[in-house]
Amino acid sequence: MKFSFARAALALAASLSLASCGGGGKATYPINITVNYQTESGLVLSTNGTDYTVPLPAAGQNSVTFVFPKQVEYGEAYSVIPKGATLSGNTLVALGTQPPHQTCQPSGRYPYNLLVYGTGGQLASINIYYDCAINSYPLGGAITGLTADGLVLANGNNGSVAVAANSTSFALANVPFNTTFGVSVLTQPTGLTCSVSGGNGSNNNGTGIMDDAASKNNAGVTNLVVSCVPNS
Amino acid sequence: MKSSTLRAGLALACAIGLSACGGGSGDLYLQGSIYPSVPLTADGLILQNNGGNDLAVPAGAVTFQFGNRVSTDDEFNITVKQAPTNSSIANCHVQNGHARANYYTIGQISVYCDINQIAMTVAVNGLTGAGLTLVNGSDKKDVPAGATSVVMATVSQDGPYAVKILNQPAGQTCAVTGGDTGTGTGKVGATPVTSVVVTCTNNAAST
Numbered sequence: 496m497k498f499s500f501a502r503a504a505l506a507l508a509a510s511l512s513l514a515s516c517g518g519g520g521k522a523t524y525p526i527n528i529t530v531n532y533q534t535e536s537g538l539v540l541s542t543n544g545t546d547y548t549v550p551l552p553a554a555g556q557n558s559v560t561f562v563f564p565k566q567v568e569y570g571e572a573y574s575v576i577p578k579g580a581t582l583s584g585n586t587l588v589a590l591g592t593q594p595p596h597q598t599c600q601p602s603g604r605y606p607y608n609l610l611v612y613g614t615g616g617q618l619a620s621i622n623i624y625y626d627c628a629i630n631s632y633p634l635g636g637a638i639t640g641l642t643a644d645g646l647v648l649a650n651g652n653n654g655s656v657a658v659a660a661n662s663t664s665f666a667l668a669n670v671p672f673n674t675t676f677g678v679s680v681l682t683q684p685t686g687l688t689c690s691v692s693g694g695n696g697s698n699n700n701g702t703g704i705m706d707d708a709a710s711k712n713n714a715g716v717t718n719l720v721v722s723c724v725p726n727s
Numbered sequence: 728m729k730s731s732t733l734r735a736g737l738a739l740a741c742a743i744g745l746s747a748c749g750g751g752s753g754d755l756y757l758q759g760s761i762y763p764s765v766p767l768t769a770d771g772l773i774l775q776n777n778g779g780n781d782l783a784v785p786a787g788a789v790t791f792q793f794g795n796r797v798s799t800d801d802e803f804n805i806t807v808k809q810a811p812t813n814s815s816i817a818n819c820h821v822q823n824g825h826a827r828a829n830y831y832t833i834g835q836i837s838v839y840c841d842i843n844q845i846a847m848t849v850a851v852n853g854l855t856g857a858g859l860t861l862v863n864g865s866d867k868k869d870v871p872a873g874a875t876s877v878v879m880a881t882v883s884q885d886g887p888y889a890v891k892i893l894n895q896p897a898g899q900t901c902a903v904t905g906g907d908t909g910t911g912t913g914k915v916g917a918t919p920v921t922s923v924v925v926t927c928t929n930n931a932a933s934t
Contacts, residue, residue, distance in 0.1 A: 649887035649888070649889045649912060650865075651862065651863035651887070651889050651890075651891075652864050652865075652866065652882040652883055652886050652887065652888050652915070653864035653865050654864075655887045671865070674865045675864070675866070675867040675893060676864060676865070677863065677864060677889055677890070678889070678891075679889035679890075679910065679911065679912045680908070680910070680912065681887050681889065681908070696893050697893075698892060698893070698894070698895065700892065701891065702893045703893070704867075704893075
């Protein structure tokens with residue numbers, strides 16, 4: 496960042512007078528990269544075959560800024576994407592090498608929503624922004640004995656779901672990594688009383704935490720059981 | 728949608744008697760999105776343009792559109808006359824709501840209202856052991872031995888709450904009662920949630 500002006504001016508001058516450069520080398524362009532909100536290391540960004548493991552932000556910071564170790568030459572096409580990822584427009588379709596429990600995408604926030612690909616010399620200065628977000632994983636399970644309408648399940652203040660009669664499964668909103676959940680019956684169905692069990696907590700009562708084991712392979716926690724019996 | 732016939736008729740009348748239409752409706756609809764793009768969770772939002780032209784936006788709406796069209800270069804100024812019942816005027820914001828109308832500016836308008844955050848306190852009885860952990864969804868609170876109440880994270884008005892025990896304390900078993908349902912769950916109203924109770928009893932001594 497700090498030398499972007501001088502570098503940009505130099506690059507501009509070089510590209511303008513390229514023909515007169517004689518034996519001088521081609522102009523090259525540094526790639527300035529900012530990655531926001533990465534909380535666990537593991538993101539590997541790749542540019543034209545060169546890989547770079549993105550460091551974590553300094554303590555108390557949300558973002559890290561660095562210059563990619565390889566510059567692009569004038570006229571050289573480049574893209575800065577996680578290793579193994581593929582792009583559709585400015586969005587990753589295959590995610591490539593991401594941090595654990597996070598997904599980093601080219602920023603969609605104005606004014607940081609700049610293209611992560613281009614050709615050296617198109618822009619006076621190449622600036623790339625990525626935003627990382629915590630992944631969320633499924634929360635749900637099975638239902639037995641639900642012969643009537645009216646059941647509403649809630650996960651605390653994080654949302655609820657109405658479940659129709661004769662349903663045998665349910666799903667609540669996905670739960671972010673390392674976040675607790677606790678599923679309760681908010682409204683009982685007509686003439687029935689339902690209770691919640693399961694989860695990965697210590698009480699088998701529909702509680703737990705979306706920990707590393709639960710988030711493996713995006714499985715989430717789907718062993719909750721809602722058992723409904725007729726009111727006596 | 729329901730006024731389209733009327734609108735078409737008006738447009739036709741204008742087209743026929745164009746010179747007589749004066750400052751009548753133009754060809755730009757003042758519209759926008761409710762941001763963030765989640766539905767409003769309560770009725771009550773009323774938007775105004777230039778201090779009039781009230782537009783009620785119901786719960787569940789993700790967009791709005793004023794009935795009166797405006798002409799290019801007309802000044803518009805969209806304000807919140809009344810907030811949804813679970814928000815307040817101070818918590819409602821209009822982005823890009825004041826400009827002169829053209830095809831660009833009328834596409835940039837958005838409104839968002841932050842839902843009121845309501846305090847929540849859980850009463851605790853008989854807790855003598857260490858290790859009790861309560862959860863209300865993503866909100867997790869460790870409760871020290873001897874505590875008689877726990878201040879939970881604030882909760883969104885009109886949303887659900889469901890307090891559960893994630894970890895029991897050493898040597899005791901606690902149960903959650905109270906709330907709207909008697910089991911520690913309910914719907915958040917406009918006043919602090921204080922009705923949830925956790926009661927702990929000593930486990931029977933093993934013989």
